[in-house]
Amino acid sequence: MHSCTAVVPLFKKLNDQARAAIDALTHERQVEKGTVLLSPETDARLLVVAQGKLKTYQLSTNGKEQLLRVDGPGDYEGEAGLLNIASPNVYTEALTTATVCTISAADFQQLLMKQPQISLQLLTENTRKMQALEKQAGYLGNDSINVRLTHYLLDLRTAAGKDTVTVPMAWTQLADYLGTTPETVSRTLKRLANEKLIRRTGKQVTILNAEDMEDFVW
Structure with a gap:
């Protein structure tokens, strides 16, 4: 069975029978850090992470990554892409050496017809991703990086249901x-501390005073 x-x-x-059928459609491979796995030029396919980390980003008109x-x-x-929804300027790249699996668009569409329960799970996950993008847009809509970072940490606390949270990505x-620099993030964290x-x-990060933190402006 594929690890993915x-x-x-x-x-x-x-x-097990259904998963074995998916395994027959799945192609597993190892990729090096920096490998671009999905882009507007690649064929539509589902890309699953088994080991390692990937990043998905959008390129602005000036070539800057978001x-x-x-x-x-x-x-x-x-x-x-599997559902024929265009994602212009969106790329997925390996952040580390990684093991990934791919399923072609044609095979995945056949899979949805045979395993309709996957459609509901896919819809749920897509909704989660949309909510995350809306939340990010809310952060970026604020001119103050201090407010962006503060709200981000408070949102992590709310999602975790506890005061101590782990930032799920590198500080950079x-x-x-x-939408800022590592130096600004570092300065803001030091000020909060x-x-x-x-x-x-x-x-x-442990939130010591959420109420004062939310109202804190400098």
Whole structure:
């Protein structure tokens, strides 16, 4: 059995026979860091991460990358293209050495007809991605990086249901995600820590005073 079908939530609820049928359609390979796996020029296909990390980003008209998300094991990309929804200037690239699986558009469409329950799970995951993009647009709509980062950390706290959260990407990637520089993110984190609003160890952040943090402006 391919390692991809074993880890991706999209397929986990299927029985062994159904997953074996998917394995027969799946192509697994290892890729090096920096490999572009999906772009406007590539054929439509579903791309599943088994090991390693990928990043999906959009290129602006001046060629600057805007990070959309970081994918790890069990995540997947390319579903929009499978449904004939254009994603202009969107690319998926390996952040590390990674193991990925691909399923062609034709095979995936046949799969949806044979396993209709996957459609509902796919819709749920697409909705989650849309909500994440809307949230990112909300961050970028604020001129102050201080407010962007503060709201991002508070949103992580809300999603986790606890005060201590782990930032799910490298700080440089978070800077790209929030449309700023790593230096600005670092300064903002230090200011929040100095004001006793957070405590940080590596990528683990503890929110010490959420109410004051939300109202804090400088």
